[in-house]
Amino acid sequence: MSKESIGVGVIGYGYWGPNLVRNFANSEASRVEAVSDLDPAKLAVSKCRHPEIVTTTNFQDLLQNSQVDAVAVATPVGTHYDLALAALRAGKHLFIEKPLAPTSEQVRRLIDEADRRNLTLMVDHTFLYTPAVRKIRELLLENALGDIYYYDSIRSSLGLFQSDVNVVWDLAVHDISIILHILNDKPVAVSATGSSHVPGSPENMAHITLFFESSCVAHVSVNWLSPKKVRQTFIGGSRKMIVYDDVEPTEKIKVYDKGITLNGSPDNVQQLRIGYRAGDMWAPHISAKEALQTEVEHFVDCLLHGKTPISSGASGLHVVEILEAASRSIAEQGRPVRLEQPLGIREHA
Amino acid sequence: MSKESIGVGVIGYGYWGPNLVRNFANSEASRVEAVSDLDPAKLAVSKCRHPEIVTTTNFQDLLQNSQVDAVAVATPVGTHYDLALAALRAGKHLFIEKPLAPTSEQVRRLIDEADRRNLTLMVDHTFLYTPAVRKIRELLLENALGDIYYYDSIRSSLGLFQSDVNVVWDLAVHDISIILHILNDKPVAVSATGSSHVPGSPENMAHITLFFESSCVAHVSVNWLSPKKVRQTFIGGSRKMIVYDDVEPTEKIKVYDKGITLNGSPDNVQQLRIGYRAGDMWAPHISAKEALQTEVEHFVDCLLHGKTPISSGASGLHVVEILEAASRSIAEQGRPVRLEQPLGIREHA
């Protein structure tokens, strides 16, 4: 691609759209050509902040604009499939909010469409680009924790009840994307339970266990009806353990040199001896760089150099497949649901 | 019973036995007649602390001692059944460590034996007698929280790995006993997952969901391999919510006047409106009275006046049945296990 910077069109200027516009506009490698929203009042706000960006109530204007190389979609999930398909068919690269689409079937079709046209498709799993998660992944890649035993997370608050999506699709989606990103392991089954305490509403509380090929296990607890905001993840390894607390303003990650030491051979269980080890704790400095800035730079880089994004379509598909399996398990009070052989989503790593 | 105080014999003077001896000895309504332990060194310690108490390496001496009205058993769980049965057959009332016995079948036989002989049988579920749990139960009984939506608990630390019992029987037993005690609801099924990270060892990490007749749900997370000690329980109700943090030295219970308010009729889900409410937080003063003191006084009171203990044999059976169901579910990766119609354990309430 020979152009100096990538032209981006943003569909949807509601809650998240303004952040996309600001970051694509501020990035050296991209510019925002146009913004569309059904609500003229929102477009007026965009005009005030970014007078140079064209606004329109018709997203088709973006698709027909030859200056637009890529489209970013920040609309309700129910509209994702149609908008994404139209964008890809218009030959635009695609950056789209999570979850990619409401069903894995739709996600597969979008991936096919992008592949056929050789277009970049990237889902906005923002947490993967936070300095905290990047630091955790770095620690795991360099094997600082040893064998990973578990990932155990709580994500709860007195949160907004959604009417069209349950707490799993709203909150657990973050943890699922993080788990797939940082653990070098294949999930093979899901057992989940959930409950709704508001008649006629989707589940507002759920607990998900994800089984892996190894003895590693992941557990995610999500709740819209908690008196306190909790964003806490424990990651246990044979050498070290991490506590990642996203509510902490600065020391988000603490690495504990704690654990057990096995003495004696596993063949002789009777003589198994467990020693306990407690060493230093270390909280690495976490950069304050905005995740979305890292993310849009990555999108542009992938697009320019034909790389597969970290949060590629295949990655977004894997997340949606697990959300679907969790939903099936919840409907049967925890009955384990096998996961299909996952797509090879980590080739980019 | 016409005697001035109850004579107690304590079997086992290891980790917990000394606490039993001290509390039975200090209580006005009881006295300790004799202590037995296989280890003479431990008996010497008892002698130094309580010169007036007879010591013996043969527990039969206690059973044959006519001054002994009740026997307290604080030995490894594998010995519970035989010792308990012998004590009951000798006509002694029984106070026994948790869990009552390794199988529900054995527990049932002990209950039968006690019933036939009209003897008091009480399990030492100490948490039920802590000022914190008593205060929570009091709040629930007076309906301060409204409808109970959930009980969600974490009990973890870098804890001692047991070789004969997994983390569910070691730690979750506390939560199960608390749940059955404070919730006026019938558990109907269990889904649990667990994993072992030490080859040849029992599960060191588990997550249990307990389903009830109502839409209430309980979840218990236990872990022997956590870098931090966590003892935290969230209880959500329609009116208020509780956070019970047992690691806190003083403000163990916080009652939040937080929640959602439903407007509009449930018949018309489309018009359902949820309002959010945030009010005061209140941390009731929690007495510093030792739980075991309350507990031994309760045991003596039940024994003297023919009352059913709060932690009766039936209550201990219910706990063991749930532990067994959880173990079965863990073996099948979360498949839900139905619970038999529970015994009417709450008649005493």
Add this chain to the structure above:
Amino acid sequence: MSKESIGVGVIGYGYWGPNLVRNFANSEASRVEAVSDLDPAKLAVSKCRHPEIVTTTNFQDLLQNSQVDAVAVATPVGTHYDLALAALRAGKHLFIEKPLAPTSEQVRRLIDEADRRNLTLMVDHTFLYTPAVRKIRELLLENALGDIYYYDSIRSSLGLFQSDVNVVWDLAVHDISIILHILNDKPVAVSATGSSHVPGSPENMAHITLFFESSCVAHVSVNWLSPKKVRQTFIGGSRKMIVYDDVEPTEKIKVYDKGITLNGSPDNVQQLRIGYRAGDMWAPHISAKEALQTEVEHFVDCLLHGKTPISSGASGLHVVEILEAASRSIAEQGRPVRLEQPLGIREHA
């Protein structure tokens, strides 16, 4: 005053000015007529956000504008005296950032000028209008704490080093204004110590003790060079005690029913007995209303109805007098400095 709403001119559109403009513009009882700043780029920002507001690089335009009833000054403290005097002489009511002026002498002249012209003069001691401080004052006014024994505060962080003002004038000014506002007591002397750890820079760390007519004492600790942000105040009373932690997102105020109880008569000290009392803790819900909104509404109300503001000129003078006394004491390593008979600043209460 017969106009429908008060016309306000804001001088200075740097860090704080935009907040003043937004709040005066959003308040029903006021509107912003004009904004002045020396920097045209800042005026352009104002124009984008508030297209209807006139902008100018010359503050004299505001003073000559007959639609401007009141002027708000948000410029560096070194310019306060000249701008304030000019505004008052132009017949404008005055709302001015803290500290009112660099010396008590200048503050007195501004008060005189405002008094002679019957104009409202109000200093922006924002903390007095926060929901947390208002709640504390309410509790003290209703005597919930009993006799006040002490106010002990820490305000520290790795904060911006100022070049023209030391940490006392930058941070302790907040506590001094709060202390004078909530304690119904007269400060009579100040002892303060401070130190600078950067050659040629003003003090970056200081400790101030304020003595009162009663046995109540206030202590303020401020530090620009702390590894952690601390905003914590303890208020001890004979009946209850408050911990006010402004870093807490929600439970900013905790009221402890803790203290000592005196038995026996104080005439007979030998028989003095002290009992210890520990009761409930209570965290009242704190409104999320922006302090500045409350404050500008109060300013307009005072102006319209001839009331004396809570943070009047006299109040601002009292604060500056104490800051001056603290500076003198710091220069002499803690030597106590008597305070003049304070002005009757609490008549408005």
Add this chain to the structure above:
Amino acid sequence: MSKESIGVGVIGYGYWGPNLVRNFANSEASRVEAVSDLDPAKLAVSKCRHPEIVTTTNFQDLLQNSQVDAVAVATPVGTHYDLALAALRAGKHLFIEKPLAPTSEQVRRLIDEADRRNLTLMVDHTFLYTPAVRKIRELLLENALGDIYYYDSIRSSLGLFQSDVNVVWDLAVHDISIILHILNDKPVAVSATGSSHVPGSPENMAHITLFFESSCVAHVSVNWLSPKKVRQTFIGGSRKMIVYDDVEPTEKIKVYDKGITLNGSPDNVQQLRIGYRAGDMWAPHISAKEALQTEVEHFVDCLLHGKTPISSGASGLHVVEILEAASRSIAEQGRPVRLEQPLGIREHA
């Protein structure tokens, strides 16, 4: 000294005496020969725990016992001088509770007596032997923090009101001993304020500033009437900063790689630029070894090898001199009190 182990006599078996007996008895290099107390009931407790140790109600028995090489005094401070003098005159080495004696004059006489007789005199400033303070001293000795800017400590709780000693002699004594131990700097003056809120009682709240030859400053805040227990010390250096929180069960010390960086020459203040630096935080593992065990081993080692103890008589004198100066400053509302040229107490380092 050719004996295999040191014979110790302990005077006073009240609150602290049992800890001394246990530690001297458990140490390989010492044994307890005899314990004296005026209360026979306390001696009975000692007898039960340590049947081999002689007990007596007459401390003279210890002084006349030739098996007793050293005497440990754990009695009320008012009795320290007479008991210590008698022990030294009987040729016994001396281990004595803090504060060494009620006046610096008495302390000087005891030091003289010990010096003349070539006997070891050590004060029990236990905090100096805690793993946490030892770790802090180690970090400071290896210059990990760079230049030390300040030591700022809070030690408060709803603590026992003493009738014979104020909060400075009860609590600040700990910080003063730590400050003198870890800072390689000479205190030159003290400014302190304090107040009593109970008629006829000594001060229950105080704030002390200690000035040093360098620009380093120490501040100690103590309070018997606080709703929360606080044991928190901030130590600021040019390179790193420490937060030492003794209420934390495990992570007592946190080392922050935070601070400011000075650019430009101090000769040219106008061009002074301050940069802010935020790096990793690190909590070194703190051993769980009991401080008193380390301390009695150190005492015996000093005694056997003629070393000067860390908490020598001279060190205890320095602490008492500062407490006296603080008391004088409190009486004059913060007026700074110069400190005499301190004794060369750090020669041992």
